[in-house]
Amino acid sequence: MLYFCWNHYRQQNSNRRIAMRAFAPPLFVLLALLLTPVAPPSATAAGGGGSFPVQRVDSDLDRANQAIAAKNYDRAIAYLNAVVARDDRNAEAHNLLGYAERMRGNLAAAFPHYERALALDPKHRGAHEYIGEAYLQGGNLAKAEEHLARLDKLCRFSCAEYRDLKRAVADYRAQHPQ
Secondary structure (H helix, E strand, O other): OHHHHHHHHHHHHHHHHHHHHHHHHHHHHHHHHHHOOOOOHHHHHHOOOOOOOOOOOOHHHHHHHHHHHOOOHHHHHHHHHHHHHHOOOOHHHHHHHHHHHHHOOOHHHHHHHHHHHHHHOOOOHHHHHHHHHHHHHOOOHHHHHHHHHHHHHHOOOOOHHHHHHHHHHHHHHHHOOO
């Protein structure tokens, strides 16, 4: 009798296992679909969700940065002029235009762009650094030190722009003793 019960139990469980093998994949897929979180359409269409505004990527600005890295300042200026033509309030584009003009040796064209960048964003650390370096190139140590002082206030615990301009001022003083 015990043998009969055991065989009956094995046979019943065997049939269940076969049935489960056939039924398991569709059940698994259904379970996976039910447990997958789905975002509402408004969350995916908004494009963000952080506390900072999403800034549109400008391919011309990216190309200008690449041209500057390759020291191709003429090409960078062409890309940056296109950026400024579309958005004259882009402080970074004006800053980089000033930088590219300065690297070409055209300080007269560089200063208006640095000044525009700082008018748009008075806390633009890169513009303070670059205009300070431009003033040093033009021999105006006092104006360079003004921007160094502004960077000192903007960078509470030092920053790369402050350190770079401070080093440039120190080098200028070493080369031009009074």
